[in-house]
Amino acid sequence: MVEMLFEVSLSGLILYTPVYDAAGHLDDLAVAYLNPVAQRLLRLPAHPATTYRQQFADTLPAGGWTLHRDAFVSGQLAEADLSTKVHGRPRRFRVQGRRAGEMLLVSVAEPANELPRPAEEALRRAHEHTVDILESTTDAFYALDAAFCFTYVNQRAARLWGRDRDALLGRHYWTEFPQAVGSESYHQHYAVLQTGQPAHDEAVSPLLGSWVETLIYPTREGGLSVFFRDITDRKQAETALRRSEAQLAAVFEALPVGVGVMDIQGRVTLANRQMQHYLPNGLAPWRDDTPVSRWRAYHPDGRPLPRSEFPGARALRGEKVVPGTDMLYTPSDGTAVWTQVSAVPLPDHQGNVTGHAMVIVDIDAGKRAKEALQASEQRLRALIENLPGGAVFVVDQELRYQLAEGQALHQAGLAPADLLGRTVREVMPPDLWQQHEPNYRTALAGHPFAVELEAHGRTFLTRGVPLLGAAGQVEAALAVSYDITDHKQIETALRCSEERLQQALSIDTVGVLFFDLQGRIHDANAAFQRMSGFTHEDFVSGRVQWDEITPPEFLDATRRSQQELLTLGQNTPYEKQYIRPDGSRWWGLFAGKRLRTGECVEFVLDITASKEAQRQLHESQQQLQVVNEQLTRTNIDLDNFIYTASHDLKAPIHNIEGLLQALQEQLPGPVQHTYAVGPLLGMMEEAVQRFQRTIAHLSDVVKLQEAHEEDGMAVALRPVIEDVCRDLEPHLAAAGAQIEIDVQECPAVPFSATNLRSVVYNLLSNAVKYRHPDRVPRVRIACRQQEAYTVLSVQDNGLGLEPNKQAEMFQMFRRFHAHVEGSGIGLYMVKRMVENAGGRVDVRSVPGEGTTLAVYIRQEKTP
Amino acid sequence: MSKLSTILLVDDDTTTNFLNKLLLTRLAVAEQLVVALNGREALATVQQLCTASDTGCPALILLDVNMPVMNGIEFLEAYQHLPLAQRGAIIIVLLTTSVSPRDLTRVQTLPIAGTVPKPLTAEKIQLLLQQHFPSFSADSPDG
Structure with missing residues (x-):
């Protein structure tokens, strides 16, 4: 409607739309439309793509822009005469401007004095046209005078109100529509009237009850022109849009990623909270030139990425950086995040390109997991490569090596590259792949395997497992080989050692038992089972305690021994008795040692038999001692007897002798001679003398007992022999005996001088006394050193003695020959003297040939 | 020659006493010969003779060793303790058959003038008198 109005207007009319700068200040006015008159006046098209300040820059010095800006900003009518060049020629125009909503309507006319008369007429006609237009417009329109009385109401308005428009003309607005009094619209009507500023308002109409957009303009006549129309549909659409926008904004804010928009300078113009977190200073990463940037990125090779290569900078060069670049973000707390x-x-x-949008996603967890995975893989690889003496293989379903690593591989002279991608048969010698292939197939069939194989002179234990894919199917087989050669050798040595130990334990004569420091015996070999009478099960079950098999009197010794085990690690071997389950006892010799495990081992010898022998020996020794004591007593008795006999017999024989003499003196001579009294007395005297001699010999024996106690100094032998020879000279001469002396070997004899003399005297006199009647007696006296003895021997060629008499010849008063004198005491005394000094007497005699008597005199012990 | 006043013969063997008395009588060396059959009798005799008069106390005691009741050794031990003024003048000679060293050792601690092995003979008495009683030189019966 307005456009039509413009088309027909006789004035030049220009519509401007405002151009704001970033701060929201009016920066310029874009030329939106020129009506035909204005086009003609200014020689411009209807929609020139230009602004006021560009097109009419030559008016700026004259305040043209100021005028237009003020008109728009203030809403007041502004007018001035301005000059501008049209087609190079300066033209002067009367310019009037007034804001109309968000536009500035400016009329341009030639100055009044230049306005030709016909123009006024044209203006009048234009008004009439205006009325027609107002009636035919879809907007409702009414006009009020300064007293708010209707001067015009168009059809549309009347219809909306449901009133007759003619009835309203001249009527007072607020009287006709009292329900509008006090409303927003009411106040605006007054405001426009008072200020002369047009008002634009959207509000729920108090008259219609629906959303209405109202434009109120002051009229030149001091009244108001009011356009209004129902905008309910638009409002509903707007509400829906706002709700949708609010939801979108919530989503935008709630997004866990940073989302934002940056302008060409890298300044953030829009950012959700997450993005504000990432960009606290409102600058895109590529603009963040703080000394220690929060943002870092790297080339794949690790070199730092320059900021010009950051995603925002690349986007400003027109590049879509999707997916994005991995960047390390270090916030102020220092914990870096990918x-x-x-x-x-x-x-x-x-x-x-005026800016860029940016999305920042936290991939830290994923990135770190990946790094950890890589590190783990590296470690695994290092592990595999350094597997001591071993190797790791992975083969696929076709038995091709996917992985081959490990020391054993290198020791076998193979490099991983020799195996990878090739099959087992291609790589291994036949004897090896024939061993390996079935195992790999086992694993590829889904079953683990373990096998010991010899290869390259070593023993390997290989374990294999199937490797499953994501879907659970077997993809490959993993085999790990260990070099167990050393292990095997140790095992063999151990077995050997164990066997040796078993052999040692199986010894029949030594019991071996194992027990703990609490005294519980938990194992024993067969020998100890036999000794102790317990079974292997008794020991293994832990039923047998030291205390139970030890008699009470040996408990202390047993505990001491266990204490030694505990403190010293071994015990002093000791003997003790044990009780068998049947109550019988046996003796054992024990030695024990504590093992490192805290267990103890004892070795036992059954010494019952030797103990018994020892006991018997002890008994027999005791018996021997008794006998010895008896003998000693007997000897003493015998000595006493000899002494008493010699003493007590002496007195009566002396008396008899004395009485015989007295008798002889008393008897008169004739009696003695007449009756054979004399010879009888003589015989009695002889008997008495014989008796006295016997007593004298007995006394000698008694003296001998005393003599053996005197210590024997070494006596020169030869002088003693020579002295005896002199004493016996008459006998020797009578017998014509030849004496040979050979005693150089024994210069001195350790014997009592008296006894030595007695020995020599007896032996020599016997040798001559018992000479053979048919030959010249030859006697040889010799001496030699033999071991611990000085052996003095006297050899003769005399009568000799039968063997059965040889033992008797040393008995007291024993005489074998009646033809010679003898007391029967000599050899007895020789024997006694020698034996008392620790020696012995030996006789060798052959009847009819001769006798050798040897006296063994014990040599003095070295002091 | 002058004779000893009294000789005490102590022996349990009456035969021995008879023969010794016979011998001493024949030698005529003492005015009085007293015989005791054991140590106890000898002690009693000594006490009796030596308190009564000076002349009766024995100048010589010939003492046997082995005797019943109280033997020679026991006699000597008891004799030592007798309160006798003349004790120092009495010569005691032990007549022994014993060669027991045990007895000899004991005898050495006792107050005896000497020992004479049995049997007693004229020679042994002469020697004994010369040794202990030089003033009484007994004549030989034969000379």
């Missing part, structure tokens, strides 16, 4: 930053250019309607 993000992915995407950016797209935002072009204006002419295709010029």
Whole structure:
């Protein structure tokens, strides 16, 4: 409707739309429309793509822009004469401007004095046309005078109100429509009237009850022109849009990613909260040139990415950076976070990039998981490569190596590259793949395997498992081989050692038992089972305690021994008795040692038999001692007897001798001679003397007992022999005996001088006394050193003695020959003297040939 | 020659006492010969003779060792404790058959003038008198 009005207007009319700067200040006015008159006056098209300040820059010095700006800003009518060049020629125009809603309506006319008369007429006709237009417009329209009386109401308004428009003319608005009094519209009517400023309002009409847009203009006549129309549909659409926008905004804010829009300078013009978090200073990362940037990005090779390559900068160069770049974001708290930053250019309607949109996604968890995965893979690889003496293989369904690593591989002279992608048969020698292939197939069939194989002179334990894909199907087989050669050798050595131990334990004579420090015996070998009478089960079940098999009197010793085990690690071997389950006892010799495990081991010898022997020995020794004591007593008795006999017999024989003499003196001589008294007395005297000799010999024996106690100094042997020879000279001469002395070997003899003399005397006199009647007696006296003895021997060629008599010849008063004198005491005394000094006497005799008597005299012990 | 006043013969063997008395009588060396059959009798005799008069106290005691009731050794032990003024003048000679060293050792601690092995003979008495009683030189019966 308005456009039509413009078309027919006789004045030049220009419509401007405002252009604001970023701060919201009016910066310029875009020329939106020129009506035909204005087109003609200014020689411009209806819609020139220009603004006031561009098109009419030559009016600026004369305040043309100021006029237009003020008119728009204030809403007041402004007018001035302005000059501008039209087609190079300056033209002067009368310019009137007034704001109309969001537009500035400016009329341009030649100055009044230049206005030709016909123009006024044309204006009048134009008014009439205006009325027609007002009637035919779809908007409702009414006009009021300064007293709010209707001067005009168009059909549309009357119809909306449901009133007769003619009845309203001249009527007072507020009287006709009292329900509008006090409403927003009411106040605006007054405001426009008072200020002369047009008003634009959208409100629920108090008259219609629906949304109405109202435009109120002051008229030149001091009244008001009011356009209004029902905008209910538009309002509903707007409400829906706002609700939708609010929801969108909520979603926008709630997005867990940063979303924002930046202008060409990289300044944030729109950002949700997450984005504000990322960009606290309102600048895109590529603009963040703070010394320590919060944002870092890297080339794949690790070099830092320059800011010019950041996603925002690339977007401003027209590039869509989707998907984005991984960037490390370090907020002020210092904990770096990986993000992915995407950016797209935002072009204006002419295709010029005026900014960019940006989305920042937190990928930190994912990124770190990936890094951890890579690190884990590297570790695994390092592990595999350094698997001591082992190797790891992965083969696929075709038995091709996908992975081959490990020391064993290198030791076998193979590199992973030799195996990868090739089949087992291609790589392994036949004897090996024949062993490996069935195992791999087992694993590929879904079953794990474990097998020991010899290869390259070593023993390997290989374990294999199937590797499953995401769907659970077997994709490959993994085999890990360990070099167990050393392990096997140790195992063999261990087995050998164990076998040796078992052999040692199976020994028949030594019991071996194991027990803990609480005294519980928990194992024992067969020998100890046999000794103790317990079964293997008794021990293994832990039923047998030391205390139970030990008699009470050995408990202390047992505990001491266990204490030694505990403190010293081993015990002093000791003997003790044990009780068998049947109550019988046995003796054991024990030695124990504590093992490192805290367990103890004891070795036991059954010494019952030796203990019994020891006991018997002890008994027999005791018996021997008793016998010895008896013997000693007997000896003492015997000595006493000899002494007493020699003493007590002496007195009566002396008396008899004395009495015989007294008798002889008393008997008269003739009696003695007449009756054979004399010879009888003589025989009695002889008997008495014989008796006295016997007693004298007995006394000698008694003296001998005393003599053995004197210590024997070494006596020179030869002088003693020579002295005896002199004493016996008459006998030797009578017998014509030849004496040979050979004693150089024994210069001195450790014997009592008296006894030595007695020995030599007896032996030599016997040798001559018992000479053989048919030959010249030859006697050889010799001496030699033999071991611990000095052996003095006297050898003769005399009568000799039968063997059965040889033992008797040393008995007291024993005489074998009647033809010679003898007391029967000599050899007895020799034997006694020698034996008392620790020696012995030996006789060798052959009847008819001779006798050798050897005296063994014990040599003095070295002091 | 002058004779000893009294000789005490102590022996349980009466035969021995008879023969010794016979011998001493024949030698005529003492005016009085007293015989005691054991140590106890000898002690009693000594006490009796030596308190009564000076002349009766024995100048010589010939003492046997082995005797019943109280033997020679026991006698000597008891004799030591007798309160006798003449004790120092009495010569005691032990007549022994014993060669027991045990007895000899004991005897050495006792107050005896000497020992003479049995049997007693004229020679042994002469020697004994010369040794202990030089003033009484007994004549040999034969000379």
